[in-house]
Amino acid sequence: MQVELNPVGNMCLLSPLEVDLLQHSANSELYQLYRNCSLAVLNVGSNTDDAEAIYQQYKDFDIQVLKRERGVKLRLINPPSHAFVDGKIIKGIQEQLSAVLRDILFISNRYLSIPPPRPSNIITHIVFDIIRNANVIKLDREPNLVTCWGGHSIGHEEYKYTKEVGYQLGLRGMNICTGCGPGAMKGPMKGATFGHAKQRNYDGRYIGLTEPSIIAAEPPNTIVNELVIMPDIEKRLEAFVRMSHSLIIFPGGAGTAEELLFVLGILLHPENKLQKLPIVLTGPKETADYFNNLDNFIGATLGKEAQQLYTIIIDDETEVAHYLSNQINSVINYRKAVGDAYHYNWTLEIEEHFQRPFEPSHANMAAISLSRELPVNELAANLRKVFSGIVAGNVKPEWVKSIRLNGPYKISGDEEIMTLMDKLLSSFVSQQRMKLPGSKYTPCYEIVSE
Numbered sequence: 001m002q003v004e005l006n007p008v009g010n011m012c013l014l015s016p017l018e019v020d021l022l023q024h025s026a027n028s029e030l031y032q033l034y035r036n037c038s039l040a041v042l043n044v045g046s047n048t049d050d051a052e053a054i055y056q057q058y059k060d061f062d063i064q065v066l067k068r069e070r071g072v073k074l075r076l077i078n079p080p081s082h083a084f085v086d087g088k089i090i091k092g093i094q095e096q097l098s099a100v101l102r103d104i105l106f107i108s109n110r111y112l113s114i115p116p117p118r119p120s121n122i123i124t125h126i127v128f129d130i131i132r133n134a135n136v137i138k139l140d141r142e143p144n145l146v147t148c149w150g151g152h153s154i155g156h157e158e159y160k161y162t163k164e165v166g167y168q169l170g171l172r173g174m175n176i177c178t179g180c181g182p183g184a185m186k187g188p189m190k191g192a193t194f195g196h197a198k199q200r201n202y203d204g205r206y207i208g209l210t211e212p213s214i215i216a217a218e219p220p221n222t223i224v225n226e227l228v229i230m231p232d233i234e235k236r237l238e239a240f241v242r243m244s245h246s247l248i249i250f251p252g253g254a255g256t257a258e259e260l261l262f263v264l265g266i267l268l269h270p271e272n273k274l275q276k277l278p279i280v281l282t283g284p285k286e287t288a289d290y291f292n293n294l295d296n297f298i299g300a301t302l303g304k305e306a307q308q309l310y311t312i313i314i315d316d317e318t319e320v321a322h323y324l325s326n327q328i329n330s331v332i333n334y335r336k337a338v339g340d341a342y343h344y345n346w347t348l349e350i351e352e353h354f355q356r357p358f359e360p361s362h363a364n365m366a367a368i369s370l371s372r373e374l375p376v377n378e379l380a381a382n383l384r385k386v387f388s389g390i391v392a393g394n395v396k397p398e399w400v401k402s403i404r405l406n407g408p409y410k411i412s413g414d415e416e417i418m419t420l421m422d423k424l425l426s427s428f429v430s431q432q433r434m435k436l437p438g439s440k441y442t443p444c445y446e447i448v449s450e
Helices: 015-022 031-043 051-057 092-110 119-131 156-171 188-199 233-243 254-267 286-301 317-338 362-367 376-395 397-406 415-430
Strands: 003-007 062-068 071-077 145-149 175-178 204-209 226-230 246-247 279-283 311-315 411-413 446-448
Touching: 015 062, 031 051, 031 062, 031 092, 031 376, 062 156, 092 119, 092 226, 119 233, 145 156, 145 233, 145 254, 156 175, 156 188, 156 279, 156 286, 156 317, 175 188, 188 204, 226 279, 233 254, 246 317, 254 286, 254 376, 254 415, 279 286, 279 317, 286 311, 286 376, 286 415, 311 317, 362 376, 362 411, 376 397, 376 411, 376 415, 411 415, 415 446
Parallel strands: 145 175, 145 246, 175 204, 204 226, 246 279, 279 311, 411 446
Antiparallel strands: 003 071, 062 071
């Protein structure tokens, strides 16, 4: 099967140099990245989070960028059939294919030539430039973006609750940003579509932020209408935090813990004490123990100051939306007072150890320092790396292979911290939050007390 189609948006016209960069080459790392991300968006609705299995199933898939007099066309060879209806590609998927072309090509042209290490302020500008190029920063829209974090592997009641929260947010005109995948990333978007429709709001925004190493395991859900592919997990997390006017944490696994530790570690920096970024941890009544465990872990490792940075609301979707609707006013007032942008938080101080990409090799995972002697924001950064590595070992093909060859990661540190981490991770495993329901999970890590 071969299909040719036109890119949409600002990718309908490319320079000859840009097209040449994406010409098929078996030895081109850029091409493989582009091909894999394109396959991921074509594979929307996949019921597996095994990226290797997806790549194997569609190993004969190919995508080519063809030069044309008026621009370019994309040729798809053996694409997933469920991306088409009556032989025509689904419009939303066509838009997302164009987003892949835009972000992968843009990143390659602009930033791969800048050698590391990159100064912290340069990374913040890179993040801004990428999302601006994607036209995500819209100055004519109300600054009311709610980022929702949570697991891709959640049960029916939890998913239903995320939709109800999204519905209440939509009724209040708020827009949604998530990691763009299934589960707690899809639910709030789906709920918000109903809330927006009921208010006759036809301009609802459902922004999905992803990155190349996770997009196959968590392909964009069907609601996403603005897709952005960031270069790595750290820039993705920074984009979430700087773009958002509030955050919701739904139940999840290691990735959700990573996200929460990232934002808490940033807000614990002394220069961010006056920052306004409301955070709500919420879920149905069945998740009370989950949030109690997470709250206890945060309190025992990062202290009461960290716990005061968020509010826990159980089984009350209306209260979540009402609380955030009121709190966003304080966010806007703060940014106005300090002269910061409404749609991108420039004044937030983010240290280099939160921005530098972490490679979860066995050696790097074993070398992470988890000690009470560390400053609290640095301990948060290191805890974030542990959970980031576990996510990689669970779903990212390169590190799944590394685990298979070299065995589980060895994670060590202060005995008390290791006991707390082991308890939290064990609860994630027992609640089937590490893989999709029905998938057998073998831990990619081993806790070792010093």
